[in-house]
Amino acid sequence: MFATIGWAIVRFVAVMVVSYLVNQALAKRPGSQSPDATAAKDWNFPQSDEGVPQCVFFGDTWTEDWQVLAYGNYRTSEIKKG
DSSP states (O other), X not given: OHHHHXXXXXXXXXXXXXXXXXXXXXXXXXXXXXXXXXXGGGOOOOOXXXXXXXXXXXXXXXXXXXXXXXXXXXXXXXXXXX
């Protein structure tokens, strides 16, 4: 009885090792090129036309019109831990 349990454990470990090796062999390798930084031209923000009255909200609120008046300052330098 213990022999069958022992062989079941050995078979389980062998299947896990083979699965790990196949996974590592088929995994994508990271490229050496770093991704390009995101620029403002890469985004498509909906903005209102000139001369249209704008609402200013403070806090969280819902509105029927959806527009972007301003967006963040995108960094081009790395974020360093320190």
